[in-house]
Amino acid sequence: MTTTLQVQGMTCNHCKMAVTNALQELEGVNRVEVHLEKGTVDVDFDETKVSIAQLKEAVEEQGYDVE
Amino acid sequence: MTTTLQVQGMTCNHCKMAVTNALQELEGVNRVEVHLEKGTVDVDFDETKVSIAQLKEAVEEQGYDVE
Numbered sequence: 582m583t584t585t586l587q588v589q590g591m592t593c594n595h596c597k598m599a600v601t602n603a604l605q606e607l608e609g610v611n612r613v614e615v616h617l618e619k620g621t622v623d624v625d626f627d628e629t630k631v632s633i634a635q636l637k638e639a640v641e642e643q644g645y646d647v648e
Numbered sequence: 649m650t651t652t653l654q655v656q657g658m659t660c661n662h663c664k665m666a667v668t669n670a671l672q673e674l675e676g677v678n679r680v681e682v683h684l685e686k687g688t689v690d691v692d693f694d695e696t697k698v699s700i701a702q703l704k705e706a707v708e709e710q711g712y713d714v715e
Contacts, residue, residue: 594711595662644661 584633586622587648588640591615596645603639607631651700653689654715655707658682663712670706674698 591600597615600622604613609630614623624636637647658667664682667689671680676697681690691703704714 590660592659593657593663595666596660599662 589646656713
């Protein structure tokens with residue numbers, strides 16, 4: 582399934598990379614697309630392997646707030 | 649000697665780290681302090697080993713404009 586996370590504080594390509602890598606490291610995450618200008622992250626994932634709560638946690642661990 | 653570079657586009661701690669590391673890798677650079685809120689970088693360096701032009705180049709290679 583696909584979800585869109587609202588993420589606060591992503592300002593530059595380093596942020597984009599940090600969030601993308603953190604999510605892609607999770608088992609069950611298939612595709613990640615960060616939209617800096619909108620402050621959103623689209624994640625395509627296998628919900629039998631990873632939960633939305635885990636996706637949020639991975640982003641928060643990088644220092645960003647997820648709504 | 650010490651110089652202060654005016655750097656455009658540093659937005660977050662990743663940027664701070666990227667600029668700091670790039671400068672510290674140069675021989676002759678003793679101390680680097682990035683002030684994100686002011687967009688400045690203080691560099692203490694040995695002018696017999698490295699030039700201000702080289703300092704600027706190292707920052708620009710990270711994708712930032714130096715005035």
